[in-house]
Amino acid sequence: MATLADVAALAGYNKSTVSRALTRPEMVAPETIARIQAAADQLGYVLNRTASQLARGRTGLAAFVVPTLENAFFAPIIGGAQARAAESGLHLTVTVASLETAAGVAALERLAAQVDGLILAAPRGPDEHVAAIAAIKPTVLVDREATGLPSVVADTATAVGTVVQGLAVRGHRRIAYLGGPSGSWQDPGREAAAREAAARSGAELTVHGPYPATFAAGVSATAEVLDSRATAVVPYATAIALGLLLTLRGRGVQVPGSVLVSAETTVTEALGVPGIPAIDVDGGALGRAAMDLLGTAMVAPGENSRLRLPVQVTWSRP
Amino acid sequence: MATLADVAALAGYNKSTVSRALTRPEMVAPETIARIQAAADQLGYVLNRTASQLARGRTGLAAFVVPTLENAFFAPIIGGAQARAAESGLHLTVTVASLETAAGVAALERLAAQVDGLILAAPRGPDEHVAAIAAIKPTVLVDREATGLPSVVADTATAVGTVVQGLAVRGHRRIAYLGGPSGSWQDPGREAAAREAAARSGAELTVHGPYPATFAAGVSATAEVLDSRATAVVPYATAIALGLLLTLRGRGVQVPGSVLVSAETTVTEALGVPGIPAIDVDGGALGRAAMDLLGTAMVAPGENSRLRLPVQVTWSRP
DNA sequence: TGAGTTGATGCAACCGGTTGCACAACCGGT
DNA sequence: ACCGGTTGTGCAACCGGTTGCATCAACTCA
Numbered sequence: 138m139a140t141l142a143d144v145a146a147l148a149g150y151n152k153s154t155v156s157r158a159l160t161r162p163e164m165v166a167p168e169t170i171a172r173i174q175a176a177a178d179q180l181g182y183v184l185n186r187t188a189s190q191l192a193r194g195r196t197g198l199a200a201f202v203v204p205t206l207e208n209a210f211f212a213p214i215i216g217g218a219q220a221r222a223a224e225s226g227l228h229l230t231v232t233v234a235s236l237e238t239a240a241g242v243a244a245l246e247r248l249a250a251q252v253d254g255l256i257l258a259a260p261r262g263p264d265e266h267v268a269a270i271a272a273i274k275p276t277v278l279v280d281r282e283a284t285g286l287p288s289v290v291a292d293t294a295t296a297v298g299t300v301v302q303g304l305a306v307r308g309h310r311r312i313a314y315l316g317g318p319s320g321s322w323q324d325p326g327r328e329a330a331a332r333e334a335a336a337r338s339g340a341e342l343t344v345h346g347p348y349p350a351t352f353a354a355g356v357s358a359t360a361e362v363l364d365s366r367a368t369a370v371v372p373y374a375t376a377i378a379l380g381l382l383l384t385l386r387g388r389g390v391q392v393p394g395s396v397l398v399s400a401e402t403t404v405t406e407a408l409g410v411p412g413i414p415a416i417d418v419d420g421g422a423l424g425r426a427a428m429d430l431l432g433t434a435m436v437a438p439g440e441n442s443r444l445r446l447p448v449q450v451t452w453s454r455p
Numbered sequence: 456m457a458t459l460a461d462v463a464a465l466a467g468y469n470k471s472t473v474s475r476a477l478t479r480p481e482m483v484a485p486e487t488i489a490r491i492q493a494a495a496d497q498l499g500y501v502l503n504r505t506a507s508q509l510a511r512g513r514t515g516l517a518a519f520v521v522p523t524l525e526n527a528f529f530a531p532i533i534g535g536a537q538a539r540a541a542e543s544g545l546h547l548t549v550t551v552a553s554l555e556t557a558a559g560v561a562a563l564e565r566l567a568a569q570v571d572g573l574i575l576a577a578p579r580g581p582d583e584h585v586a587a588i589a590a591i592k593p594t595v596l597v598d599r600e601a602t603g604l605p606s607v608v609a610d611t612a613t614a615v616g617t618v619v620q621g622l623a624v625r626g627h628r629r630i631a632y633l634g635g636p637s638g639s640w641q642d643p644g645r646e647a648a649a650r651e652a653a654a655r656s657g658a659e660l661t662v663h664g665p666y667p668a669t670f671a672a673g674v675s676a677t678a679e680v681l682d683s684r685a686t687a688v689v690p691y692a693t694a695i696a697l698g699l700l701l702t703l704r705g706r707g708v709q710v711p712g713s714v715l716v717s718a719e720t721t722v723t724e725a726l727g728v729p730g731i732p733a734i735d736v737d738g739g740a741l742g743r744a745a746m747d748l749l750g751t752a753m754v755a756p757g758e759n760s761r762l763r764l765p766v767q768v769t770w771s772r773p
Numbered sequence: 774t775g776a777g778t779t780g781a782t783g784c785a786a787c788c789g790g791t792t793g794c795a796c797a798a799c800c801g802g803t
Numbered sequence: 804a805c806c807g808g809t810t811g812t813g814c815a816a817c818c819g820g821t822t823g824c825a826t827c828a829a830c831t832c833a
Binding site: 140189 | 788789790791792
Binding site: 198386 | 501503504505506508509514516523524525526527529530531533534537541546547548549550551565566568569670671673674697698700701702704705706721722724725726727728
C-alpha cells in the first residue's frame with residue numbers, strides 16, 4: 138500500500154504538501170496539484186482513514202441505530218442517510234441495538250465512543266437512556282423527539298387522523314386502531330390523533346395492541362380485529378397490515394367488504410379495490426434530513442431543530 | 456480524555472508497560488497490573504481505538520454488504536453476523552452496494568481498503584467483480600460461491616426441488632417458477648432443481664422472471680402467473696409471494712384453489728389452509744457461519760471452506 | 774560461585790497522516 | 804530600491820497506542 142511519503146517521494150514534494158494537495162487544494166499551486174495527483178494515481182494511493190482520523194481526532198464514522206432490521210420501513214431511511222453520509226465523506230455503520238435494556242445502552246455507549254455521531258431511529262426505551270447516549274456524541278433522533286435534541290419525524294399522527302376521518306366520512310362507524318410496538322414513541326401520538334378524529338366525526342374507535350411491526354403480529358391480531366367488529370382497520374405498520382390482510386382472506390373474510398385495512402400505496406393498489414387509504418412515508422427524505430441534522434450537530438452542538446415531515450395519504454384507485 | 460501516557464505517569468510506569476498490562480496481562484507482574492488498573496480506573500481511561508488500529512495496522516471493522524435492505528431476508532443474517540462479530544470485538548458495518556456496476560465496484564474497493572474483512576451477501580454481478588474485492592481483503596460470500604473463496608449458502612436449490620416434487624405428488628401438473636433478480640447466483644441452481652424435479656415427476660414447469668425480490672414485483676407478476684395457467688407457484692422470495700398472494704386474491708382468484716403459492720412458514724400458516732409448502736432459511740445460522748468463516752479467513756487466508764446449510768421444507772397445517 | 778535462563782520493565786522507533794510555524798519568492802505600491 | 808503582504812512549500816512536532824530490542828535483577832543448575 139502506497140503512503141503519503143511514497144507519493145511525496147515520487148512527486149518530489151514534502152509529505153505535508155501532498156497532504157494539502159489532496160485535502161485542501163486551495164492552499165496549493167495548481168500545477169503542483171497536478172503533479173501530485175499524477176504520482177498518486179500512478180501509485181494507486183488511497184488515504185489511510187485510520188491515520189487521518191488519529192491525526193484529526195475524528196473517526197469519520199457515523200452510526201445509524203435501528204431497533205430491528207426485520208421492518209423494511211427502515212431500509213429507505215438508511216438508504217437516504219447513507220447517500221448523504223457518503224456525500225460528506227462519512228461512513229455510516231448500521232447497528233441493531235435496543236435502548237430498552239441496560240445492556241443495550243452499555244453497548245451503544247461503547248459504540249458512541251467510536252463514532253463522530255449517531256442517528257437513533259425510532260428508539261424505544263426511556264428518555265434517560267437516549268440522553269445517556271446523546272451526552273457522549275452528537276445525536277439525532279428519527280421518529281422520536283426529546284427536549285434538547287435535534288430530531289426528524291414523519292408526521293404520521295396527522296396522517297392517521299386524516300385516514301380515520303376519511304373512513305368515517307365514507308361511512309365506517311367502527312374503526313380499529315392497531316398499536317405499534319410497546320415503547321414506540323410515535324404510537325401514542327397516532328392513537329391520540331385517531332381518537333380525536335373518530336370523536337370529531339362520530340365514529341367509534343377501538344384500540345388494540347401493542348403489536349411488534351411484523352407480519353406475524355398481523356396474523357395474530359386477526360382474532361382481535363374480528364372480535365372488535367370494526368369495518369376498517371388502521372394498523373401501525375405495513376408488515377402488520379400484510380399479516381392481517383392475508384389471514385383475514387385466509388379465513389374467508391371479505392377484504393374490503395366486511396373489513397378494510399389501510400396500508401401503504403404499493404399494498405393498497407395490489408388489492409385491486411378503490412377507496413382504501415394508504416399512508417406513505419418518504420423514508421429517503423427522513424434519512425437525508427436526519428443526516429443533514431447530524432452534520433450540523435457535529436459542527437455546532439446545541440443547535441437542535443425539530444423537523445416534522447409531512448406524510449402522504451391517498452385513497453387507492455382500482 | 457485520559458491517554459496511556461497519563462495513566463503511565465500516575466501509576467509510575469512506562470507507556471509500554473501500561474499498554475501491555477491492559478492488552479497482554481500475561482507479560483506483566485500481577486501487582487503492576489493492579490496498580491495500573493487502579494490508575495486507569497481513577498482517570499477513567501478508555502482505549503483510543505483509532506490509535507490502536509493505526510499501530511496494529513487493523514481497523515477492527517468488518518463490512519457486511521447487501522444488494523438492498525428492502526428485502527427483510529437479510530435481517531436475520533445480519534443479526535447473526537453482528538452477534539458473532541461483537542463476540543470477537545469487531546464492529547460490523549452494514550453497507551448497501553451493488554457489484555453490478557463499475558461504480559459500485561469502485562465504491563466497494565474504497566470500502567474494502569478501510570476494513571479488515573468483508574461479507575458479501577448475495578452479491579450480483581460477474582465473478583471478476585467479486586474477485587476484485589476479494590483481492591483486497593479477506594472476503595466471505597453468502598448465498599454465492601466462487602472458486603477460491605470461502606462461502607456459506609443456504610441450500611435452497613434442494614429445497615425448491617423438494618417442493619416441486621411434493622407439489623407434483625399432490626397432483627399439480629402445471630407449476631410456475633418465478634425467478635429472482637437477474638444476476639442472482641442462487642436462481643439458476645433453484646431453477647435447475649425445479650426443472651429436474653418437475654421432469655422427474657412428470658409435471659410441467661413454466662419459468663418466469665427475472666423479478667426483483669419485492670412486493671411490487673409479486674404484484675406485477677400476477678398477470679403472467681395467471682396466463683401460465685399453473686396451479687402452483689414457487690416464487691423466489693417471500694416478498695414476491697406476498698405481492699402475488701394479495702393481488703391474486705384481490706382479483707378474486709382462489710388461493711389456494713385455483714392457484715397455490717409457496718412462501719415461508721409464517722406466511723403459509725397465515726393462509727389458514729393446509730398443504731402449502733414453505734421454505735424456511737435459518738438466516739441467523741447463515742450469518743453466524745459467515746462471520747466465523749471471515750474470522751478464520753482473516754487469520755489464515757487461503758483457507759476456504761464452502762458451507763451449505765440445509766433448508767427446511769414444511770407443508771402448512773390449517 | 775559463576776554461567777545461563779527467565780521474567781519484568783524501559784527505551785525508542787514506528788503506524789500514516791495533519792497542521793502550526795518558519796521561510797523564501799514574488800507581488801504591487803510608493 | 805524598499806517594504807508590507809501574499810502565496811507556496813518545507814520542517815518537525817504532534818495524534819495515542821504498539822512492539823522489537825535492550826537492560827537488569829532474580830533465579831536455576833552445575
